[in-house]
Amino acid sequence: MSDITVSTEKVTDELLAEVADLYVVEQYKKSLWAWQFSHRFERDVLAIVARDNGRVVGFNGTMPIKIVDEHDQKIDAIWSCDFIVAPDYRGKGLGKAIKDEMAKAFTMPVMSLGISDSAFPLLLKKGWRAPVRLNVWDLLMHPKTVKQVILFAWSSLCRAGLFIAINRAQNKFLVEELSYLPSRQVIDYLWVLHRQDKNTVEVLRDYDYLIWRYVDCPFQCYQFLHVGSNLDGSKAIIIFRISTGNNIEVVDFIGYADAALVSSAVTFWLKKYPNTTAIHWNTSLSKLHTGLLVNGFVKKSYGSRFATLSAYVQNNWGLVAGDSDGDFLRLAKEQSYFSAIKDSSEEINKAFIAPSKLDGELVFHSPEGFDYKRISEEAFYSMELLWDELIAKSDANPLFMSWQWIASWWRQWGNALSLKFHVLLVFEQEIIVGIIPFYQYKKRFLNKYQMIGNAWGLSPTVRSEYTSPIFLRNKAGVLYKSLHAYIKAQAFNSSFIFSDTLKNAMPTLSCWEHRMDVGYKISVNDDFNDYLLSLGRMTRLKAFNRRIYLIEHYPSVEFQWLIITRESLDDFFNNLNSFHLLRWGKPCFDRFAVNFHKSFILGPMGPNALLSYLRVDGKIVSASYNIKIQDVIYNIQSGYLELFDKKVSLGTLHMGWLIEAAFKNQSVNAFDFLAGFGRVEDYKKHYRGDAIHFYTFQYFSSSTVRALFGAQFFFKKLTKKTAKYIKQTWGGR
Incomplete structure (x- = not known):
């Protein structure tokens, strides 16, 4: 890294034009930059930039904001965002150097939300602290799995118990959906209500901030739910959007937190949007927890990681989904691929009830x-x-x-x-x-x-x-x-x-x-160790215990999730097909199939794709293509280097890693192998999953035609058997 410089630079159009080269696939991000990195709140927008002989090879953007502490003091702060290192420079300490420069460049609090598995340990080593997570709260309306049915039953029971209270809340509160943000005076008033307890550190979400964050955002998909009272006037503003999965995503809340107020908002949504699949209300604001619980929301065991470099690590933090860049990045990605998305959720609803x-x-x-x-x-x-x-x-x-x-x-x-x-x-x-x-x-x-x-x-x-x-x-x-x-x-x-x-x-x-x-489909809800004990000795050895042998006999063994870009997809399917050429003599995906999968992965459902490599001494020896939809991971295709080490089945070992990861993922209930057979045996049955039978039926409009088809099929099979018998019996004479 002797020729690499890491410094703090002002974000300009020229700099962003250079940074754009680092984002090959994520073109949707560029549509945000003019807004995201605009001069605001009387502050320039700065970034940490790594250059190799002048060329940008690393970037860590920031967004200026203010936070308020428990004494309601306003403090300048920044969100860390858009962190990226050029692929050829990863694993060389450049990411650490960028974070070191950030720690030196900013004396104000620095925050990051939605941190990846790989980046989180690095931040902790660099002195960052994680005082809270952004909690995930879900109200499911259309359960499918047994687990979801149980959660839905619990939610329904909670809401049934609140039937009288909900009716009272409807009379107590007035709920109205707005297409605009209320005036500065209203927001100032609501902020005073919101901060009346002053027991948390949170982003200062005043009028200027809300205008920038939700009104000036390039994608006009945010909606404003105002909750008021005949007696007390304005009580709360709830900012939400309708996601492409027909979910209601609550991204912000400012105002008076009350269980009856939450009941009024939920009742309004369920009445206006009867086809809603779920309501997601992600927040760590403790004053909302009671209202969410009694209205049937279920708090998930996982949440978005938050870390900060500040003097407030011991304080109570209040986070909402719209605080950082995660929400508007998801929105930009949806807008980029879903041209059919409507700005008005009412139009979406009409599209369902008026399909004529x-x-x-x-x-x-x-x-x-x-x-x-x-x-x-x-x-x-x-x-x-x-x-x-x-x-x-x-x-x-x-x-x-x-x-x-x-x-x-x-x-x-x-x-x-x-x-x-x-x-x-x-x-x-x-x-x-x-x-x-x-x-x-x-x-x-x-x-x-x-x-x-x-x-x-x-x-x-x-x-x-x-x-x-x-x-x-x-x-x-x-x-x-x-x-x-x-x-x-x-x-x-x-x-x-x-x-x-x-x-x-x-x-x-x-x-x-x-x-x-x-x-075969494996349930991953139970204890992973119990699952291991249920496996046969040889399956347990090949899928899990051989890791020790591999690690002991090779200097570097790495299980790696693939960062998806157009270039990485080309390489992935090339590697996967190459393994199948070596093993089966033909590719697993032809040109049309490769185009299909690449189109699918780069489309709106692409973030559900889970592509992974197993690397040994830096060499890719196994690849696996999986897709997570809802709470199930589907194993689409895998391939591996067969003649590598006679003591190790790389494909089985890779599958073991994937299954263990599925057990650890709280949002996953099952790992589905789908149909398929190994070269020698039905290897999937050894993983102790439930058998799923797939049938191919041909229905006929006429029973006569069916009988003729059956006769044709019977004589065709008989002819083949006869030919085979004659060949076996007389072929050698």
């Missing part, structure tokens, strides 16, 4: 009273939010049946395989209650339909599992009856293939079961 505006051709009216409408591709590409809202209200898989997965698949293979788009919306009067993402093609004399996501018997593509129609949960039974009727009403030579589905939901329909595959 979608362009659709009526193709069937079922005896159960449902209308089937076939929509155009153009309409399909505009219904992302509506699609995933229905997913949340169904039992359909949130990954493989998500709009993003389905749309990415269709873009790659729809035209390539000359498939005809045939997505159906199922209406009950004017409400969408089902989506069936079919496509159509002809093969021999059959008119065939399959679910978008697979091309079984047609062409290799990525494999989509847990496939099913997307039916409203409380109407699924009658909707499957209507689908039965729809299939029967089609031309006599029509067949419908449902591949990798969990059950035969239409058992009375003419059907042929082609195959059954097995996958």
